[in-house]
Amino acid sequence: DAGITQSPRHKVTETGTPVTLRCHQTENHRYMYWYRQDPGHGLRLIHYSYGVKDTDKGEVSDGYSVSRSKTEDFLLTLESATSSQTSVYFCAITGTGEGYTFGSGTRLTVV
Amino acid sequence: GESVGLHLPTLSVQEGDNSIINCAYSNSASDYFIWYKQESGKGPQFIIDIRSNMDKRQGQRVTVLLNKTVKHLSLQIAATQPGDSAVYFCAERGGGGADGLTFGKGTHLIIQP
Numbered sequence: 001d002a003g004i005t006q007s008p009r010h011k012v013t014e015t016g017t018p019v020t021l022r023c024h025q026t027e028n029h030r031y032m033y034w035y036r037q038d039p040g041h042g043l044r045l046i047h048y049s050y051g052v053k054d055t056d057k058g059e060v061s062d063g064y065s066v067s068r069s070k071t072e073d074f075l076l077t078l079e080s081a082t083s084s085q086t087s088v089y090f091c092a093i094t095g096t097g098e099g100y101t102f103g104s105g106t107r108l109t110v111v
Numbered sequence: 112g113e114s115v116g117l118h119l120p121t122l123s124v125q126e127g128d129n130s131i132i133n134c135a136y137s138n139s140a141s142d143y144f145i146w147y148k149q150e151s152g153k154g155p156q157f158i159i160d161i162r163s164n165m166d167k168r169q170g171q172r173v174t175v176l177l178n179k180t181v182k183h184l185s186l187q188i189a190a191t192q193p194g195d196s197a198v199y200f201c202a203e204r205g206g207g208g209a210d211g212l213t214f215g216k217g218t219h220l221i222i223q224p
Contacts, residue, residue, distance in 0.1 A: 031209040042200060043155070043214040050209065058211060090154055097209035098143060100202075102154035 003027040006091050006103040013110055019078040021106050023091030025071075032074040033058075033092040033100070034066065043090065049074055081110045123221040130191045132218050134184040134201035141203040145212065146175060146186045148197045155200060158186070188220075196222045 005024045013019050023032060034046040045058030047066040055066050063085060067075045078085055091103040124130045136144075142163040147155035161168045161175045161184075168175050174187040184201050198219050202212040 033211050035211075035214075040216065042216040043202075043212075045211040045213075048209075048211050056210075092212075094209060097204065098160060099157060100145065100212060101157065102147075104154045 004091060004093055004101055004103045006089075006106050008106060009104065010107045011109070013081050013108070015082060015110055016080050019081050019108065021076045021089055021108070023074040023076070023093075023103060025074075025093045027093060027095065027101075028071060029093040029095040030071075031094045031097065032068065034064070034074065034076045035090045035092065035102075036060065036087040037090060037105075038087050046076065046089075078108075081108075083110050086110045120216070121219045121221060123223055124191050125223050126191060126193060128191055130186075130188040130195070130220060132186045132188075132199050132201075132220065134186075134215055136182050136184060136201075136203050138203060138205045138213075139179075139182065141205045143204040144175070144177060144184050145202045145204075146173075146184075147200045147202060148195075149200065149217070150197045158199075191220075191222055193222050193224075196220060 003026050007022045030051050033048040035043040037043045044060045046060055046064050047058055049055045049068045052068055065077045086109050089106045092100045094100045145160040146158040148158050149155045159170045159173050159175050161177050166177055172189045176185045188195055198217040200214050200217045202214045204212055
């Protein structure tokens with residue numbers, strides 16, 4: 001999607017290893033979000049950020065941490081990946097609290 | 112439980128017919144709603160949004176209706192085309208600010224030739 005890039009697009013990792021997913025935006029939007037999408041659950045909010053170094057927990061934050069040291073980057077870290085964290089992860093941005101734009105997603109498999 | 116949900120997991124319509132996808136929400140404080148379309152392997156794509164002070168909003172071939180009395184949201188797609196085949200999600204933002212959206216589980220729209 002224009003203005004928002006997620007990396008990597010696909011990743012396979014082993015249980016217990018740390019994993020970091022990156023969301024990069026070129027829109028200079030203030031608000032950024034991490035969601036996970038699982039069959040039967042739709043999209044669920046993990047963490048979000050109101051600005052640099054200003055983050056908060058969402059609905060399913062256990063096992064995840066985030067950092068935002070620059071406006072354009074929002075990192076999601078799984079400190080010790082578990083099989084339950086196998087999912088598709090989406091980043092979203094908004095400048096006004098409306099019209100949220102989503103990235104193309106990262107498919108993470110924990111084996 | 113889900114704050115926002117959809118009544119049907121799958122909706123099958125004939126090409127050229129109109130499609131109506133429904134959504135119920137439970138948070139009366141929600142002030143903003145969005146419909147997204149998601150195709151296989153892609154991220155959610157914005158279709159149309161509506162604020163809680165409106166009842167109806169129209170876009171190109173799409174209309175969103177909001178009934179706050181019964182906490183119901185619907186998406187109408189006119190003259191459904193094969194390219195409309197996707198999963199559709201409604202989402203709500205509760206009470207202002209930018210605390211993120213709450214999503215329903217989605218409706219898979221299937222277009223019959």
